[in-house]
Amino acid sequence: MLSKILGAVWITLGTFWVIKPEKLKARFGRKMSKKVKRIVYGFVLLFSFLMIGSVMKVPGVLAKALGAVGMIIAIKAIMLITAKTSENISGWWADKPLIVFRIWAGCLIIMGIMLMMV
Secondary structure, eight states, rough: HHHHHHHHHHHHHHHHHHOOOOOOOOHEEEOOHHHHHHHHHHHHHHHHHHHHHHHHHHHHHHHHHHHHHHHHHHHHHHHHHOHHHHHHHHHHHSOOOOOHHHHHHHHHHHHHHHHHOO
């Protein structure tokens, strides 16, 4: 049930960003507060756990192994990202053209649909 709700959120955000990618680009141009960073990290962890839960339902050892590796990478990335690193990443994204944000939004829509299908 939670994956369907998260899928709907992904589809909504992806659709909004396909229509108005400049809003996402402007968001990357601003500095995030600590509260917003915690919310983003929490969202990433929630999404990681949902993906792992979905992967564990899939039959096959390879899918489970890839899911476990993905979860380890996500947790390690969250632990290693410092304030300076996150500012550099945000600056890097802010310099990209709008077509990159439209493509990224399309990927979000696809991931949202996949979450809704689980």
